[in-house]
Amino acid sequence: MQSKSWLDNRFAQEKPLKELAREATFSRAIPADNPGGSGGSIMGVFPRITSPTTKAALWGTPDLLTLSLLKTDVIDRRYVDDDHYDLKELMEGAYSEANKDLNDMPLAGMTRPSFYSLTTEGGRYNHALWSEVYSFPCQKPVGQIILKTPELSEADQPDVIIHMKDGTAETTIAKDGKRLHTRIIMSMTRNIIAVEVETAGLTEPITLRLYRNVDQGHRRYMDENGHYLKFVVNRPADPNQPLEYYDFEKDRAVNGLFEPPTSGTDGRYFWIHQVFPGERTFPEGFRYVMMGLASDPKSTVSAHPLQRNLGSAPRIRYDNQGLPIVPGIRTMTHPEMFNVMAANYSYVAEAPGVAADAQPTTSGKQTFYISIATLNETPEYMNRAKALLAEAERLGFDGLAAENQAWYDALYEKRENGRVLLGETREDRQTAQTLLLDEAFTSWTSGHMGYCNPDPRKLEGSASYACYDVDTQSWHSLPCYNELFTEGKYFMRNQYEPKRLWPNLITAWHETLKEKARLKFGLPGMCIAHGYLPAAAQSPWYVENAVLDFCMEVPAQIVKVIWNFWDYAAEEETLRETVYPIMKDLAVFYEAFARRGWDGKVFNLEPTVETESYGISYRNEYTRNNTGALTLFRWTLRTAAGTAKYLGLDADLTPGWLEVADNLAPYPMFEVETGSVIGANEKAFPRYSRGDHYMFSGYYPVNLADEVTLDSPREQKELFIRTADVLGSGRNWDPYILLGASKDKIPRKYTMGALPISDHVALANDILESPERLLNSRSGRIHLFPSVPEWTTAAFRNCLARGGFEVSAARDASGVQAVTVKARRGIPCRLMNPWPGAAVSVVDTETGAAVPFTLDASNGECIGFDAKAGHTYSIDKT
Secondary structure, eight states, X not given: OHHHHHHHHHHHTSOOHHHHHHTOEEEEEOOSSSSOSSSOOTTSSSOEEEOSSXXXXXXXXXXXXXXXXXXXXXXXXXXXXXXXXXXXXXHHHHTOGGGTTOOOOOSSSOOOOOSOEEOTTSEEEOTTHHHHHOOOSEEEEEEEEEEEOGGGTTSOOOEEEEETTTOOEEEEEEETTEEEEEEEEEOSSSSOEEEEEEEESOSSOOEXXXXXEOOOGGGGTBOTTSOBOOOEEEEESSXXXXXXXXXXXXXXXTSOOOOOOEEEEETTEEEEEEEOOXXXXXXXXXXXXXXXXXXXXXXXXXXXXXXXXXXXXXOXXXXXXXXXXXXXXXXXXXXXXXXXXXXXXXXXXXXXXXXXXXXXXXXXXXXXXEEEEETTTOTTHHHHHHHHHHHHHHHHHHHHHHHHHHHHHHHHHHTTTTEEEEOSSHHHHHHHHHHHHHHHHHTTOOGGGTTSOOOGGGTOOOOTTOOSSOSSOGGGGSOOSSOOOOIIIXXXXXXXXXXXXXXXXXXXXXXXXXXXXXXXXXXSSOOOOSSOOOSSSOOTTOOSOTTGGGOTTHHHHHHHHHXXXXXXXXXXXXXXXXXXXXXXHHHHHHHHHHHHTBOSSSBXXXXXXXXXXXXXXXXXXXXXXXXXXXXHHHHHHHHHHHHHHHHTOOTTTHHHHHHHHHTBOOXXXXXXXXXXXXXXXXSSOOOOOTTSOSOOGGGHHHHTSOSSOTTSOHHHHHHHHHHHHHHOOTTTHHHHHHTTOOSSEEOOBTTBOOEEOOSHHHHHHHHHHOGGGTEEOTTSSBEESTTSOTTOOXXXXXXXXXXXXXXEEEEETTEEEEEEEEESSSEEEEEEOSSTTSOEEEEETTTOOBOOOEEEOSSSOEEEEEEOTTOEEEEEEO
């Protein structure tokens, strides 16, 4: 059992993550003019304070320190679903001779899909234009918390320090002997924000203000005078025919304006209150209150009625070349988004609003408590807010901080599983560990969750691009479905809990999605489709846009995430109760969809829109046999058949599933000077252009379906490496790293060339996105350190491998030093020999007994043995 002892000793030398976090902080400059960026992450450029339900951006001038807030259930739940566009209509338009001369598919430049489908009369019609012109359904800003300190208006712009032990944010502002020290905490377990202030040298009292502007979401489709704007909904093929514009009048019951917010006080309590327009989920209008309580019992509270200039006015500055002075996540591919944001900021800045203030009567240390309570949580939300504030005051700021530290301690203890150590010297390891500790701090959430933890079963939702202090949100501020690559970063690293969003979402919508398959496609089973299922009353006709609803690989991308709860985490109950019922209904749908396009020889998948690229074309030239769809149809049908056999279910369905899986059309291929490359659709040569989506569906056989892996024939691997050499998309690293072709370099992407991995810090940075450099089990055989430089010194603990194994291993420049494997379920284990050519032993650490194994040398050296659930095995060189 020398490997187990070696690894135990190695990790015992390191401080636990929770101890490292006790002293760890990070700082960010507080922007003066706006909350910064398009939403933004916890560890991004701009200061963010986040909890499972609420998140805040910290910004503002020294005299107007501002928290702008979003909450996962403060959502405008209106939507339009009265244009019931279906598969029959799509096909009739695509095959109409009236469109035979309409050649508007882009061959170069940006290939974002046209959201217009083809009509039988000739031309293009956008059946879901409402989704573009209305921002709703979307997350709405709650409002602002503003700390008003007029005497510090000329102070230097401060930084904020965030403590990783408990999430507390701390900043100090000083000028001419006057000082304000502020601590802010957002409770991870309670619906509470606490702001503690300590002043010195001030002659005037400070004020804490709650503020909300009159909602400006209508400015997306109305001008400042309330007149509807013009949006083209129909473009006839004949350029001599007039354009048709969207009819807003038909939506008058839906597209009305918000009521202005109100403010009020009651004893020490002060608040702002907002009522949303009525809709199907909340017919009388969703509503919420943001309420505050000051610790000073003699504080003066007051309410300000509707007027201008009560809040912090966001704006974007421009340089002398007319470019926005805002770094952010979309400057590389979408700099124009900041011009849109600048306009949205201006609407909010110029709007009237209401405010409620608390002003302590004494100087020194004061604490303000704020809660956001909603009708979604309870009809008694006003009383609920008061109760939450009273309890928070009883605990005090330090009590809330102690609760947060306990919450983070539990997170860090969990992250000891999946922990990675990099570097030979202590200094080297500490530098890399800083990066990995940052990751652990944020690992309870993700961008698709809006850096919160929304539960769609509770009508909650968010996404990374949900912005602060704008009332119109891009992409409905709900999680997008075609970006779900979770095997490495989440499951292999044993950090998969945030991905429960997806089984929760699809389970909640399961029956409605079966209705969608029947009504929209005329088929049995279940279709999830592309888009953003709203945190609202369900409709089988809801679409984010009518063209991308036919991205047929997207349902399987979501199911793949759900499948990983079995494939990696080995949750047997989840397999039976959640995974298989969803997978079965998708397999039923996929089989029926494929048989529609059967030409007698192969199953052609038509229409299949390439995700985020191209759209409906004449005779579906660009919308047939998309590689992503072919790949994931095959994966779904085969995996569903295997799962049914494992569970002893649905033996009558599996032959049909396998027949389709075995006879799908071939992948589209193109020739270059050095050989073949794989395409994403039959018509368009693969390439990347500015503005294109960074996911290339031609890679799906590698990064989603495991058709091509480290153990595949050389010519198959070379096909995808050659394609990556040609393409250069944003996620170009997948084929290089997953196929072991980039051990010493960070792969090329976009227009950038490959970069050498010069040290362990560079390696640590890359492992954050591509941890399968350390452990790759996609073939079903466990490969240790398949894509790291030979000089690498690294260790990892309890990372997950396919089949339900927890793997720990260590290596240095001389090779692998130790490896252990723990089985979460009883299953054969296949591990590539860490010491090819050398003798090895397998020892059950529970019993101390040697375990019999085989050595398969047909494709490398693979150790095979029968693993028992709950047992750990030490694999040793003998």
